[in-house]
Amino acid sequence: MSPKITTELLRQLRQVMKSPKYVQEPVQAYIVPSGDAHQSEYIAPCDCRRAFISGFDGSAGTAIITEQHAAMWTDGRYFLQAAHQMDNNWTLMKMGLKNTPTQEDWLVSVLPEGSKVGVDPFIIPADQWKRMSKALRSAGHDLVPVKENLIDTIWTDCPQRPCKPLITLDLSYTGDSWRDKIVALRSKMAERKVVWFVVTALDEVAWLFNLRGSDVEYNPVFFAYAVIGLNTIRLFIDGDRMMDPAVREHLQLDSTLEPEFKIQVMPYGSILSELQAIGAGLLPKEKVWLSDKASYALTEAIPKAYRYLTPYTPICIAKAVKNTSETEGMRRAHIKDAVALCELFNWLEKEVVPKGTVTEIIAADKAEEFRSQQKDFVELSFATISSTGPNGAIIHYKPVPETNRTLSVNEIYLLDSGAQYKDGTTDVTRTMHFGTPSAYEKECFTYVLKGHIAVSAAIFPNGTKGHLLDSFARSALWDSGLDYLHGTGHGVGSFLNVHEGPCGISYKTFADEPLEAGMIVSDEPGYYEDGSFGIRIENVVLVIPAETKYNFKNRGSLTFEPLTLVPIQMKMIDVNLLTQKECNWVNDYHQKCREVIGAELERQGRHEALRWLIRETEPLIRVQ
């Protein structure tokens, strides 16, 4: 990996930072955040501006360029990668280390008095703007919005913003029509005395209209905004996508509809002026609802007194609670996904053990190939983490030719992968050994398994927040002095983003919403030994009501049902470290894998994979 040479680019950028063509007054610093205008986790190539200017293409990082300096803030996952990808025009700011200054402190230390710091107001979330602006102002500087993105002005070969065809989802997939969803949203708006709701997150637009796209890799979303009034619906979207008869039919664009369900289609780029017009026409006490993570530009369009900001929007919360059609779809998707993985693992055992020719990349490609054979397969849901031996300890590893390792009978193999099917999104991790694992490897694996079971089998009262379950996943590791440095679970979308709010299971998240029946999260404890191996066991699980002997204060209880049905490698389990209850859990789980996935393998005529499944789901026996 050789660094990107950025001398000329930085020279050009510094020129436009002073050019009256682009800035009202020269800016002494320019901030280039990671995100796009929708605060997406995964972004389109045209939005990879920070990677363009610096060379560093990790998923998190903020660049700040001044007349003299160019600095990059990123976290521990990316220290090495950023150092390799950036040339010596750049200073790496290692976040999380004690002596690393914050962006604000650094700016204050390097800027001449009374400086202007520019940023694209569409890229920076309103809450970040507020914090940064306050810090700069108190030091005598100003944060200023620069309307035209300055990176775009020098990015001559910038790829076009994707504008791919849409997929319409009918009721059999979504359970609720977009009209039902609009009605429900309006009732939430009425409760809060809000007259407009602005949809800025791409997955929220997609969910609301029962549409999917492919503008962003791995996330079936499309570039759009929506503004919902009590009697109006405006969809801001570009391209000829609205010419597609299926889409017109789905949105009933050509039907005679009650006016409150008539969708006005407007250009993507007109959102700001439309919001400004709405902002200017508000009556006293009328409120406009936005996420507090919406961009500064859109938030500012509504005068402060009229804004109603919340960390989670009503769409985010409604989307998290899956209805019967969605959970049934998720079940189907996970069955297909399990079929693909049974095929893969059976193939790996045949290939790795005798031949030793399978690399991490080949294994990842093979997994994709098996998945793509399944009905309604659309694409992967994230970049496959296919890692063997020491690469398994790199939590966000993705194999590339420079790091690609060959699977062998001497190393642990960790595969974290998932797919988008038209009926659901999957995300599963299995850790396997193709030879004979050491006692220590088995011990660690078994602690991780105990943590996985502790969460999966937990019973807890309605209203419990996911972060209260996080320690259950760690307890067995803690008992032996071990731990893992990531959260235990994240929300999963239904044929949508593989990471979604507002629920999760993590020691870090205290802003999570309570778990409710119908929510879907991952359960993925792990253990990582730097330079040696990584272990993770991940199922996607559905929150379901639990039957309990008593029912305190009539609150009701919840538990989880695994949607992922892929055998957990028994060779890796030290059965004597399991309690009888845990042992029963494994056997019941494997029994269910055998029944459900076995039937589907049979139906698909995949007999060799079926034999593999039967072998891998024999009951464990615990020696008393």
Place this chain on the structure above:
Amino acid sequence: MSPKITTELLRQLRQVMKSPKYVQEPVQAYIVPSGDAHQSEYIAPCDCRRAFISGFDGSAGTAIITEQHAAMWTDGRYFLQAAHQMDNNWTLMKMGLKNTPTQEDWLVSVLPEGSKVGVDPFIIPADQWKRMSKALRSAGHDLVPVKENLIDTIWTDCPQRPCKPLITLDLSYTGDSWRDKIVALRSKMAERKVVWFVVTALDEVAWLFNLRGSDVEYNPVFFAYAVIGLNTIRLFIDGDRMMDPAVREHLQLDSTLEPEFKIQVMPYGSILSELQAIGAGLLPKEKVWLSDKASYALTEAIPKAYRYLTPYTPICIAKAVKNTSETEGMRRAHIKDAVALCELFNWLEKEVVPKGTVTEIIAADKAEEFRSQQKDFVELSFATISSTGPNGAIIHYKPVPETNRTLSVNEIYLLDSGAQYKDGTTDVTRTMHFGTPSAYEKECFTYVLKGHIAVSAAIFPNGTKGHLLDSFARSALWDSGLDYLHGTGHGVGSFLNVHEGPCGISYKTFADEPLEAGMIVSDEPGYYEDGSFGIRIENVVLVIPAETKYNFKNRGSLTFEPLTLVPIQMKMIDVNLLTQKECNWVNDYHQKCREVIGAELERQGRHEALRWLIRETEPLIRVQ
């Protein structure tokens, strides 16, 4: 309980709210918070202003009086009590219920335009002032400080502020001299580039100077402030307490000392003017450190740009980590406390079973009597919760003649009690049955015990915050659909307040500091069945390093050692619900009680109680 008649008092208060003698401009509303000028949990009679004006004397509540209304906000623990104690001049505002307005919203709804809302700036913490002031200002009203407390102006028979003699603690109790503590504090101040530190919490003043008092019941503190500079020490305290030769000797008031350790004694009432003088004389970049819970009056004395506010002060954090002398003192105190409880329980078994003449109050008094026989006993550490049958379900119950119940062989008895000894503070809850408990009572008790053990035996990495352990205490209850609606543990002072920050174990507390070896907390899960019974099992436990098989990232692990050594009634345990590990925990715990407390009972010649202890610590045997 008949309500207090407040018509005349309210008339008088409304008069002074308009009197130019007390207010610059009339105030249309006056807020009467619960606390004192030090934000103490327990307050002196002279500070019970809210109880005086309303009749309601629960531990939490805020009164607001306007020209037309008088309203009281309190939480679920006190709805019944407040309703009984207040006459119909008052409206009860039930906090936590959906339709109850916040104080701010209510004020905005009832006040005429452009109103002034008064409050004593010494009683309201700065953070509360800020929130309330902002809300009122945005609705066109003003929160104004009223220098003279308006309740005090009409409270003709207000008791005097207590000013009782001080106790000096020598090194054998404190481990560190007050000079050492000042040196350590100054080094923390230097780290943060702070030139003054203002000590406002009473237990922090007491801890810093190794002094104790008895101005507030149950809390061995005294009314004082302190201001520590880099070269000066000022102690603000009233009365002739500083004339006591022992105190003068302890503080070296008459010795020739290096100037930086010379304590300047000043009147309690001069704190504000002294702080204002300090505030006026600060150089640029000099900072003054205060708790963010310090009063508005003191916080305002320091200009905003010079304030350094933190939720926990360095004294609060240092005080929480007990040194060897303190932990040894706590151990001694808990041994004496256990002796007293063995005597009590032995006496109860003899009295309750055949005679049935013991009431909750008699039992509480007897417990105090046995404790007072122990060396260095000072007073109780809180009002004894002595509750039988349905009274046990009232979590903050205190027996009074109207509710006093007789202990019997048919009901569960819950005793939550503790004492202040010169060497330590205790807090212990035991739940017992003097007849034959039902299978259901045993089942519930055993779940609570499992939760108690899960916390007590937990092993967790250094740096873990207590709230991450809270679910361990609930897991066994949750499995059966049960729960309890309070936190699991609180910090405990060393011959200081029985509740202290900054650590604890609760699903609610996310601002807690990480647990460290030397911290002391309670472990007290429970289960309460309204109208029937209450169960709680509480030990005070010390955080100690844990030996583990591995040591991930060299972080080290922690666990707890019980300081409380009082048998857990075996009759209440359904042993078949325990795992072998839990059964071993109980047996090991009882073995330690027998050894340690047995030896002390022997030494004190308390042979009957010793026989009781031996009987109550026989090993449990689990049927496989």
